[in-house]
Amino acid sequence: MDKSINFAQQVIQWFQQHGRQDLLWQHDPTPYRVWVSEIMLQQTQVNTVLPYFSRFVKRFPDVGTLAAADIDVVLHYWTGLGYYARGRNLHRAAKMIVQNYDGRFPTNFDTLLSLPGIGRSTAGAILALACNQRHPILDGNVKRVLTRFHAVRGWTGETKVEQHLWTLAERYTPHKNVAQYTQAIMDLGAMICTRRNPRCDECPVSLECAARKQASQHNFPSPKPRKTLPVRTTVFAILENEQGAILLEQRAPSGVWGGLWGFPECTPQDDIRVWINNRLGFSVDAIQYKSLIRHTFSHFHLDIIPVHVCVNSTRNIVHDSNRYCWYTPRENQLLGMAAPVKKLLKEITCLSAETLYG
Numbered sequence: 205m206d207k208s209i210n211f212a213q214q215v216i217q218w219f220q221q222h223g224r225q226d227l228l229w230q231h232d233p234t235p236y237r238v239w240v241s242e243i244m245l246q247q248t249q250v251n252t253v254l255p256y257f258s259r260f261v262k263r264f265p266d267v268g269t270l271a272a273a274d275i276d277v278v279l280h281y282w283t284g285l286g287y288y289a290r291g292r293n294l295h296r297a298a299k300m301i302v303q304n305y306d307g308r309f310p311t312n313f314d315t316l317l318s319l320p321g322i323g324r325s326t327a328g329a330i331l332a333l334a335c336n337q338r339h340p341i342l343d344g345n346v347k348r349v350l351t352r353f354h355a356v357r358g359w360t361g362e363t364k365v366e367q368h369l370w371t372l373a374e375r376y377t378p379h380k381n382v383a384q385y386t387q388a389i390m391d392l393g394a395m396i397c398t399r400r401n402p403r404c405d406e407c408p409v410s411l412e413c414a415a416r417k418q419a420s421q422h423n424f425p426s427p428k429p430r431k432t433l434p435v436r437t438t439v440f441a442i443l444e445n446e447q448g449a450i451l452l453e454q455r456a457p458s459g460v461w462g463g464l465w466g467f468p469e470c471t472p473q474d475d476i477r478v479w480i481n482n483r484l485g486f487s488v489d490a491i492q493y494k495s496l497i498r499h500t501f502s503h504f505h506l507d508i509i510p511v512h513v514c515v516n517s518t519r520n521i522v523h524d525s526n527r528y529c530w531y532t533p534r535e536n537q538l539l540g541m542a543a544p545v546k547k548l549l550k551e552i553t554c555l556s557a558e559t560l561y562g
């Protein structure tokens with residue numbers, strides 16, 4: 205039998221007995237629901253995604269509702285999932301679908317690929333899982349299975365290695381049961397051929413697996429060549445007014461945490477009292493430095509120095525700007541925030557002003 209047919213059949217048979225067949229997006233797997241789940245699952249584990257997916261599709265049940273929503277509300281439902289560009293792209297793509305395709309979710313590969321945030325693997329997964337169209341996928345799980353199965357050397361981000369993996373992915377994608385196979389190969393990577401301690405004894409393709417034959421599973425995929433991440437430092441000025449509300453500023457639409465709400469920021473070299481007075485027009489009543497937080501992005505570490513400041517808010521520039529708002533947790537404002545901002549807000553709003561002044 206053709207080796208590729210055999211591979212697909214073994215993976216599908218394993219899936220039918222052991223795979224995940226009850227995930228939220230597998231019930232009613234419309235292209236829209238599969239799209240949302242696939243975007244959320246990029247760089248995020250299934251268990252983390254489940255509650256976010258549930259809340260998201262309840263609030264935005266279809267592409268029209270998502271397109272009509274304010275980006276702040278969309279990002280609010282994304283808060284905590286990280287990689288916020290995914291949420292912004294989802295919203296932009298929904299608007300494009302409404303404007304250009306009458307709100308009907310495209311089921312053509314090239315059209316999907318032209319939408320923001322949808323790459324080759326995601327487009328393939330949406331069409332395979334929701335429409336049973338034959339397209340290969342190559343997400344992180346599939347890359348791991350294929351690099352091990354064929355003992356493919358080299359970092360998978362290198363063009364040559366990636367092209368080779370696409371060729372393999374294409375070869376193994378069956379002509380029938382594509383939806384099942386697609387879920388099956390993803391599950392195999394997530395459940396059996398795991399990053400650490402792959403469970404080769406339970407693997408349906410173990411007899412043919414090159415890495416297993418060489419007992420070198422842990423050498424695949426080859427790690428990304430290491431480089432030391434640079435460190436940037438910033439100061440979060442957490443301003444609290446006499447009513448206990450916290451000042452938030454909306455960040456520029458692009459760049460790190462683009463469009464999200466956060467605390468005004470200055471550099472460690474600034475005199476924070478002077479900076480707050482000059483930039484925001486407040487006078488400072490009390491000030492407390494909190495412990496440094498390190499947040500790591502893919503390309504740098506951000507060391508955050510949070511400073512909790514009680515201010516007198518009688519005369520300032522904030523009143524006249526849409527970029528700022530006073531946040532009161534009890535009022536349940538729906539704002540998208542980066543994880544460290546959300547965490548600090550929670551900590552700060554549990555502190556009474558007395559503690560600070562004390």
Ligand code: SF4
Binds near residue numbers: 409
């Ligand atoms: S035998 Fe082990 S290393 Fe090879 S594909 Fe299966 S789980 Fe992965």
